[in-house]
Amino acid sequence: MLSITSNHPHTLLKNRYQQVRQISEQICQPLAIEDYTIQSMPDVSPPKWHLAHTTWFFETFVLLPHLPDYTVFHPQFGYLFNSYYEAVGARHPRHQRGMLSRPTVAEVYRYRASVDRAINELLSTSQDPALATLIDLGLHHEQQHQELLLMDIKHILASNPLRPIYRHDLAPHPATTARKIEWLKYPGGLYSIGHEGNEFSFDNESPHHQVYLQDYQLADRLVTNNEYLEFMTAGGYQNSKYWLAEGWATVQTQQWHAPLYWEQIDGQWWIMTLGGLDRLDMYAPVCHVSFYEADAYATWRCKRLPTEAEWEIATVNIPQLGNFFDSDFLHPIPVNHPHYQFFGDVWEWTQSAYLPYPGFQIADGAIGEYNGKFMCNQMVLRGGACVTSADHIRPTYRNFFPPSARWQFSGIRLASY
Known part of the structure; x- marks a missing residue:
C-alpha cells in the first residue's frame, strides 16, 4: 500500500512512476555490461535500447509538450530510440540496434535519471489532470517493454553456447x-x-x-x-x-x-x-x-x-x-x-x-x-x-x-x- 503524504493530485502517480521505472533497471541488474548491446535476431532489441526507448517515450510525449523550456538530453537520441512513430521523424533501422556501441550503458542510465528528474519536476508543479492519462500510458508502455526485456534477455543468453544464467533464483x-x-x-x-x-x-x-x-x-x-x-x-x-x-x-x-x-x-x-x-x-x-x-x-x-x-x-x-x-x-x-x-x-x-x-x-x-x-x-x-x-x-x-x-x-x- 502506498503512503500518501501530500494532497497534490499527482503524488500517487509520482510514486507509481518511480516504482515502474525502477523495475526496468532491476530487470537489467543481473546483466554483464557486455549483455546490454547484444541483438541476437532482428526482433530482439538490446537491453540498452529498451532502457533508452522507454525514456525517450516520456521525453518526447510528456516533457517536450508539457514542461516549459525543457531541452532534450541529446539531440540525436530521438533518431536512435524512436521505435516506429512515423509522425515523430526518422529512426535508426531496427535490425541495426545491436551495432550501437554508443551511447554507453552509463550514458543511457544518466539519460534515464535526467528524464526522471524532469518528470518529477513536472508532476510536482503541474495541476493538469490530463497529464495523468498520458503518463499512465507511458508506464503501461514501459511495462510492455519490461516483458520484452525478459523475452529478449532470454533469447540473447540462449544464443550463447555458454548458456549463461540470468538469475539463479x-x-x-x-x-x-x-x-x-x-x-x-x-x-x-x-x-x-x-x-x-x-x-x-x-x-x-x-x-x-x-x-x-x-x-x-x-x-x-x-x-x-x-x-x-x-x-x-x-x-x-x-x-x-x-x-x-x-x-x-x-x-x-x-x-x-x-x-x-x-x-x-x-x-x-x-x-x-x-x-x-x-x-x-x-x-x-x-x-x-x-x-x-x-x-x-x-x-x-x-x-x-x-x-x-x-x-x-x-x-x-x-x-x-x-x-x-x-x-x-x-x-x-x-x-x-x-x-x-x-x-x-x-x-x-x-x-x-x-x-x-x-x-x-x-x-x-x-x-x-x-x-x-x-x-x-x-x-x-x-x-x-x-x-x-x-x-x-x-x-x-x-x-x-x-x-x-x-x-x-x-x-x-x-x-x-
Whole structure:
C-alpha cells in the first residue's frame, strides 16, 4: 500500500512512476555490461535500447509538450530510440540496434535519471489532470517493454553456447503431475466484449461491442510439455496434414522440430530458461510455440484454438485480478479455482486475427500509431505470462504477434464446440 503524504493530485502517480521505472533497471541488474548491446535476431532489441526507448517515450510525449523550456538530453537520441512513430521523424533501422556501441550503458542510465528528474519536476508543479492519462500510458508502455526485456534477455543468453544464467533464483520448480483436462462448458448467445469503464486500457481493447457465440468448451488448463512431446513423437513436425500451408513452409525453411529453447542431449530433452539450461519439466505448460505450432497441435488432437471472444467471455466472472500474484512479478501463485488458470503462466494463442473492433478509430497524432497500424498479419494472444507485471493483466488485454513468432512466452489452451 502506498503512503500518501501530500494532497497534490499527482503524488500517487509520482510514486507509481518511480516504482515502474525502477523495475526496468532491476530487470537489467543481473546483466554483464557486455549483455546490454547484444541483438541476437532482428526482433530482439538490446537491453540498452529498451532502457533508452522507454525514456525517450516520456521525453518526447510528456516533457517536450508539457514542461516549459525543457531541452532534450541529446539531440540525436530521438533518431536512435524512436521505435516506429512515423509522425515523430526518422529512426535508426531496427535490425541495426545491436551495432550501437554508443551511447554507453552509463550514458543511457544518466539519460534515464535526467528524464526522471524532469518528470518529477513536472508532476510536482503541474495541476493538469490530463497529464495523468498520458503518463499512465507511458508506464503501461514501459511495462510492455519490461516483458520484452525478459523475452529478449532470454533469447540473447540462449544464443550463447555458454548458456549463461540470468538469475539463479529463477531455476524452475518441477511439477510432479498434471491433472486430467476438464472441459468448461459455455452456452452460446449474444455477449459483450471489449473494455468499458474508467480503468486504463489500450485503444485496441475498445469499443465495447456485441458478439454472437455458439456453444463451446475450453480446457481448464494449458497443454503440458509431455502432451506436446506426444505430438512430436507421433511425427507432428513431419506430417503436413496438421499444418496450415504457411506454417508447414515455415517448419521446412526454419527446420523446426521442437519448441524454441528445447534441446536434446544424450537422448534427454532439456530447455533453456532464465535460470539456465535445465531438464524439461514434463508437466509444465509448453511454452515458446508459434501460432502455427499451436494450431497444428490442436488439429492433431482433433480440437481447435479458442477465439479471443470465447476466451474473454470465459473470464468475465473472475474475482479481482492481481490478488493471486506474488510481489515478484516473475512468480505467479497457483490458485485452485479453474478460471484462474486463464492467467499467469503463458500467453495463450487464439485463432483470432488481430483486427480492429467495430467502431475502432485511430487517435490523432503519433500516439495513434501505438496499436492500430499493426492490425495486419498478426494473431491475438490472451491472458498473461510469468514475465508479465501483475497489474498489467486484465481480461480485455489483446496481445498480438506474427503467427511464426515464438520467442515470446506463448502456449496452448484447447477449445472445441
